[in-house]
Amino acid sequence: MKPQSLFDKLWARHVVVEETAEAPALLYIDLHLIHEVTSPQAFTTLATRGLNVRRPDRTLATLDHSTPTLPAGKDGRLAYASAEAAAQVETLIRNCEREGIRLLGLGDKDRGIVHVIGPELGATQPGKTIVCGDSHTSTHGAFGALAFGIGTTEVGHVLATQCLLQRKPKSMRVNFRGALPAGVGAKDMALAMIAQIGADGGQGYAIEFAGAAIGALSMEGRMTLCNMSIEAGARVGMVAPDEKTLAWLKGRPMAPAGDNWDKAVDDWLALATDDGAAFDREVDIDISALSPMITYGVSPDAAAPVGGAAPEAASEAQAHGADYMKIAAGTPIAEVAVNRVFIGSCTNSRLEDLRAAAQVLRGRRVKKGVVMLVVPGSEAIKRAAEAENLHRTFIDAGAEWREPGCSMCIAMNGDKGEPGDLVVSTSNRNFIGRQGKDVRTVLASPATAAASAIEGRIADPRPYLAKETANVA
Amino acid sequence: MSLEPFGKITSRTVVLPQENIDTDQIIPARFLTTTTREGLGKAAFYDWRYDEGGRPKNSSIFNGVNPATHRILVAGSNFGCGSSREHAPWALLDFGFRVVISSDIADIFKSNALKNGLLPVTVDKETHQRLLASPGAEASVDLETQTVRIDGGGEARFSIEPFARRCLLDGVDPLGRILGQMAEIEKYEEARA
Numbered sequence: 001m002k003p004q005s006l007f008d009k010l011w012a013r014h015v016v017v018e019e020t021a022e023a024p025a026l027l028y029i030d031l032h033l034i035h036e037v038t039s040p041q042a043f044t045t046l047a048t049r050g051l052n053v054r055r056p057d058r059t060l061a062t063l064d065h066s067t068p069t070l071p072a073g074k075d076g077r078l079a080y081a082s083a084e085a086a087a088q089v090e091t092l093i094r095n096c097e098r099e100g101i102r103l104l105g106l107g108d109k110d111r112g113i114v115h116v117i118g119p120e121l122g123a124t125q126p127g128k129t130i131v132c133g134d135s136h137t138s139t140h141g142a143f144g145a146l147a148f149g150i151g152t153t154e155v156g157h158v159l160a161t162q163c164l165l166q167r168k169p170k171s172m173r174v175n176f177r178g179a180l181p182a183g184v185g186a187k188d189m190a191l192a193m194i195a196q197i198g199a200d201g202g203q204g205y206a207i208e209f210a211g212a213a214i215g216a217l218s219m220e221g222r223m224t225l226c227n228m229s230i231e232a233g234a235r236v237g238m239v240a241p242d243e244k245t246l247a248w249l250k251g252r253p254m255a256p257a258g259d260n261w262d263k264a265v266d267d268w269l270a271l272a273t274d275d276g277a278a279f280d281r282e283v284d285i286d287i288s289a290l291s292p293m294i295t296y297g298v299s300p301d302a303a304a305p306v307g308g309a310a311p312e313a314a315s316e317a318q319a320h321g322a323d324y325m326k327i328a329a330g331t332p333i334a335e336v337a338v339n340r341v342f343i344g345s346c347t348n349s350r351l352e353d354l355r356a357a358a359q360v361l362r363g364r365r366v367k368k369g370v371v372m373l374v375v376p377g378s379e380a381i382k383r384a385a386e387a388e389n390l391h392r393t394f395i396d397a398g399a400e401w402r403e404p405g406c407s408m409c410i411a412m413n414g415d416k417g418e419p420g421d422l423v424v425s426t427s428n429r430n431f432i433g434r435q436g437k438d439v440r441t442v443l444a445s446p447a448t449a450a451a452s453a454i455e456g457r458i459a460d461p462r463p464y465l466a467k468e469t470a471n472v473a
Numbered sequence: 474m475s476l477e478p479f480g481k482i483t484s485r486t487v488v489l490p491q492e493n494i495d496t497d498q499i500i501p502a503r504f505l506t507t508t509t510r511e512g513l514g515k516a517a518f519y520d521w522r523y524d525e526g527g528r529p530k531n532s533s534i535f536n537g538v539n540p541a542t543h544r545i546l547v548a549g550s551n552f553g554c555g556s557s558r559e560h561a562p563w564a565l566l567d568f569g570f571r572v573v574i575s576s577d578i579a580d581i582f583k584s585n586a587l588k589n590g591l592l593p594v595t596v597d598k599e600t601h602q603r604l605l606a607s608p609g610a611e612a613s614v615d616l617e618t619q620t621v622r623i624d625g626g627g628e629a630r631f632s633i634e635p636f637a638r639r640c641l642l643d644g645v646d647p648l649g650r651i652l653g654q655m656a657e658i659e660k661y662e663e664a665r666a
């Protein structure tokens with residue numbers, strides 16, 4: 001048989017009706033994740049057509065985007081950003097009740113950001129097709145799943161039929177060459193990759209990440225990398241399952257157990273790309289001299305080493321970005337003043353991320369005038385972090401420790417910057433206004449964000465990290 | 474939901490030359506708390522159109538744009554990148570646009586647009602440049618023949634996924650098609666169970 005890639009194998013397994021010149025393939029979806037923002041109109045479509053959710057057992061819902069991250073007030077009420085936001089949450093609760101969908105609702109011990117809870121519960125598994133009305137669904141590809149974001153109309157298609165009409169994308173392999181130096185991690189790798197191939201460099205492709213450095217990354221790191229695939233324009237990012245994948249999944253509530261586990265393991269390990277499998281495009285990225293990376297513009301490909309200077313604008317778009325960011329060409333990046341720091345989002349809100357930030361902050365203080373928010377990705381992460389007293393480190397340093405949710409990543413729950421703020425953020429998008437009107441966003445790793453909070457300007461985290469720490473998220 | 478069949482559109486263009494216009498620009502996240510598809514036109518490019526006080530900005534390119542006569546949006550490359558929010562095409566349609574033309578349109582946006590009757594057209598660099606250089610020009614977009622014609626010279630073919638094209642031309646509903654394949658879906662599920 002012709003050698004096949006991980007992506008080819010996953011695709012072939014899920015084709016219900018083959019693709020033809022006239023029509024896309026009908027692809028079966030194993031797991032559908034939903035949240036309050038992109039699902040209400042899909043449920044309305046079903047209701048209008050007299051349809052029900054076909055496989056509630058393959059659907060999992062959470063509340064994350066519009067939910068406040070401040071605890072409920074004395075009256076037990078949550079401070080929603082607006083009545084509409086509250087109504088959106090209510091709508092998902094009602095839709096899930098009516099259709100028999102499991103919802104990780106407010107007060108549920110497993111609630112969290114949609115791309116955090118899937119892996120946490122073991123619902124995200126190798127070999128599965130996973131979709132969600134959210135572009136960062138690529139995150140789940142870290143487990144060797146075929147996972148991609150869809151729009152609301154397609155959310156409706158999956159709810160009603162458990163299938164999607166899709167053309168097979170092209171395939172790209174990104175080979176990371178060399179070993180990751182101390183003090184740099186997956187977020188830096190992601191930003192370096194996007195800077196190299198461009199914000200649209202992955203458009204039309206499913207990316208597989210390969211190379212020894214990928215094997216060396218933790219599952220958290222792989223999730224960070226796959227999460228950012230969409231910022232290079234690719235809907236899919238994936239990593240072949242290995243022993244680390246198995247170690248993560250074993251014993252998780254929704255993972256297979258007993259004999260089923262052994263069977264699943266054999267199946268999962270056979271998914272890896274065969275030697276000699278063909279890709280439509282291969283890209284090499286040398287990371288042996290990689291530094292902590294940050295963005296200086298308004299597109300995620302405007303990324304540079306933290307020790308560098310903002311480059312000359314190469315296009316009108318970049319010039320406009322430099323204007324908006326008020327970071328002129330030639331400005332040493334480490335001189336840019338910071339007044340807000342956000343640690344959170346489905347990119348970097350996991351335990352490893354919080355540990356990395358805490359390691360930098362321990363025994364130090366956030367610079368006066370800097371507001372720092374630390375938002376764990378899920379209730380489970382919050383508990384785990386508190387069990388390690390990480391929250392104490394943050395609070396003692398002067399940061400705010402919040403309830404789980406998307407928070408300032410999308411800034412639709414009321415958590416946002418003020419006009420003119422410069423925010424160092426561990427999230428995934430530095431678009432104009434993403435974190436509030438006229439807010440300037442600089443993307444970075446949790447360690448870089450924490451170091452920047454201490455110095456009140458963009459800072460290299462390496463001096464703050466103990467020598468023995470090889471990798472940070 | 475079956476859509477109105479998409480014919481030929483002849484209209485003036487609105488030109489946004491910026492590259493990488495992301496869906497946060499097309500509709501800022503604070504407008505995503507809605508639970509319906511309707512009425513999002515007012516939020517389209519909101520922060521480009523209005524100042525902090527909600528007053529129309531004098532500098533906005535949308536000033537003087539009549540949605541009834543300007544139904545073609547021409548944008549810089551990598552249009553629609555970023556989030557998967559279908560609110561972006563909903564907002565553009567509700568504003569009055571029926572066609573978006575660029576040299577390069579992001580995947581999820583393209584897919585979302587097609588499902589709602591907003592035609593995403595990607596043209597060659599030269600045609601793109603010509604369109605960018607003539608804001609307000611009259612252009613015709615014909616889905617049947619897959620051509621864009623610019624008033625005053627220039628014609629280009631564009632390609633579009635054949636199934637999406639059929640759906641738009643004939644008002645075919647993709648969900649109806651999937652529902653029509655329920656027997657295959659059930660067979661697939663049984664084989665895997």
Ligand code: SF4
Pocket residue numbers: 064065113114115134136345346347405406409410427428
């Ligand atoms: S954290 Fe940000 S990117 Fe992730 S699901 Fe939430 S809004 Fe989307």
